[in-house]
Amino acid sequence: MTGGGFQSGFHARNVPRAQVKWEQFLICSHGCEEVIQLISHVSGEVEFELCKLEAERMGRVLLEASANTESF
Numbered sequence: 070m071t072g073g074g075f076q077s078g079f080h081a082r083n084v085p086r087a088q089v090k091w092e093q094f095l096i097c098s099h100g101c102e103e104v105i106q107l108i109s110h111v112s113g114e115v116e117f118e119l120c121k122l123e124a125e126r127m128g129r130v131l132l133e134a135s136a137n138t139e140s141f
């Protein structure tokens with residue numbers, strides 16, 4: 070599976086850390102070699118960058134949050 074998309078108009082891709090666009094905002098404190106970039110379909114710009122570990126954490130948080138809304 071490569072990348073993926075959201076209806077909000079982003080797609081994701083993996084790049085080596087050397088190709089990070091916003092190093093100072095990169096969400097990774099582990100020195101990971103690979104970084105996931107979210108690119109806006111509207112601007113074509115990299116809007117968000119985080120490493121695989123953080124992406125997995127974020128995915129869990131989102132899944133938990135979406136599961137929790139069922140109890141409202």
Ligand SMILES: [Zn+2]
Nearest residue numbers: 097099101120
């Ligand atoms: Zn990392």
